[in-house]
Amino acid sequence: MASPTDGKSNSSFILNKPHDVTYQDRPVPSIEQSPHEVLVAVNYTGICGSDVHYWEHGAIGDFIVKDPMVLGHESAGTVVGVGSAVDDLKLGDRVALEPGYPCRRCTRCLEGHYNLCPLMQFAATPPYDGTLTGFWKAPSDFCYKLPDHVSLQEGALIEPLAVAVHIVGKQARVKPGQTVVVMGAGPVGLLCCAVAKAYGASKIVSVDIVESKLRFAREFAATHTYISQRVSPQENAANILKEAGLESAGGADVVIDASGAEPSIQASLHVVRVGGTYVQGGMGKPDITFPIVALCVKEVTVRGSFRYGSGDYRLAIELVSSGKVAVKKLISETVPFTSAEAAFQKVKTGEVIKILIAGPNEKDV
Template sequence: MSTAQNLSFVLEGIHKVKFEDRPVPEIQNPHDVIINVKFTGICGSDVHYWEHGAIGNFIVKDPMVLGHESAGIISKVGSAVKSLKVGDRVAMEPGISCRRCEPCKAGKYNLCENMQFAATPPYDGTLAKYYVLPEDFCYKLPENLTLQEGALMEPLSVAVHIVRQAGVTPGQSVVVFGAGPVGLLCCAVATAFGASKVIAVDIQQQRLDFAKEYATTSTFMPGKVSAIENAERLRSENGLSAGADVAIDASGAEPSVHTGIHVLRNGGTYVQGGMGRSEIQFPIMAACSKELNIKGSFRYGSGDYKLAVNLVASGKVDVKKLITGTVKFEEAEEAFTQVKAGKGIKTLIAGIDE
């Protein structure tokens, strides 16, 4: 392995992974940089590809490098690069938009029609020694941020986008369904945005125990009763008789969606961030008669990574607490096993030379 130029962690088929020495990426555009990847977080989507070989219509047909939550050190810069230099430590935004389509031109590049996103077939991910990105998709880490924290900028940006979609303002009450990494980070961002009540909902007690100590004002374990009854109890336990201002789903679970709609006040805002089954039953009458604002949220867009870095650098959001442990690159598959088993919050995979 030591003689390998660009050792990569490749998914070949369901539960079939291998280490492969791939060519070192080259600078194609004068604005490109090459990054020596140092830490990569593993999330549900990576595990889903590893377990099922597909997510919806995205099917892994050819071997694909996994990973998309990374930070690293710049090892080479293109001739036109002005914002970065060799040796800079950066968080890597792993989706390159085309810059030409209508959503791109409208400033919503996360909705790009020609997105090239890491570890979404057919595009290779970041679990390799080297990765190439345009300079504007790299975010220089301030002195007080570690590269491990840098790897957490990806899920934090997902949360920043969700909370921005929700338009959370100071003094509001926010209920977050799902206390996994993104749900917890939504709680943290909502708190940073000035929410006065932040309630985490989950069906796993150990996740709620963690959430209790992390950026929430209270937690809620749904009972085996109807969504309406759970919503009523959540409201009464939290002094929200009229309902919550904002409900965020970071679970993708049908009962969460139902409870989320019922927990809201008239005119409240609901944001769907979690991805579960592609179709579910939906309490459309409540949504209509309460005149709810219902929005989706997908990945991250303009300014989200920048704000994520700022929130951590300024001490408003703590991502360190979410890091459960780090495995060696050679033991990358172990991180997948841990995520699948629901062990801890976020497991990182170290770069080749770490």
């Protein structure tokens, strides 16, 4: 009997060292000894800022590319193999891939915070390979079936949307009627605006240094926008409050930094109201200077945010399925697998919001 992988490519996009990438046809992963896993033919993969950072620098903090590594972790695909103990997925199901697998046994996992598992195996994070490949083996419970009316292209954007769901819902705990300021209008910042809108925020302000990004943010989900100026953080904060009509309230209920930029973080603590909430979602320099007095005297609740946790993927899919978050609007372009390196170049230069790379077996590009 013919295998669904017969005649199909397992070409993989591999980073050898900064700006040195190659394609390699690797063996198709086996699930014969993995009863709870499935084999997925990857259809589409988005490019994340972390992918670009590895491509440019070969490392993010302590995670250093020492051996050739397959890039990519924002993917959706089609189930082509099912382990003997899997009963919730079948051949042909279209799934969004959650690309990180915790140990499931440590204290953090048992507390329900598996995103903080010290033994996390996350795609395209050294030493683990990513999803820019023909076939991907994964635990079935980390593959989420897409509703029939949700496309595989939209499925590839569930990963960054889950990041925004975690920031807005779990960490910021945005409630209906609240005012929200989001620093940074990259994909995650834009998705934070969209999720805040879905949660019923009454006013959503997108802040960035690029006018074109802010125009898109206004069309996508923001009620107000502000282009950051080369002035002090206090002046930028005062301007944001004035532009958005937040002066009388003394600031925004929630401020989210999705940029990681020090000036944005500094301004954020002057934008948030007394007793408000600030969430750090973007990663930047390891150490920065920020206004500790403003943080203290306002008694601001501050939270970090890292990837996503229990329930975030399912909620992200529901937001897309219900039409509350139109992730398809973020897709600037879809390119064939052979154009992966050119796609990375476009993301680096800011030419696109979100570009998708079709898997090596995808023929619809």
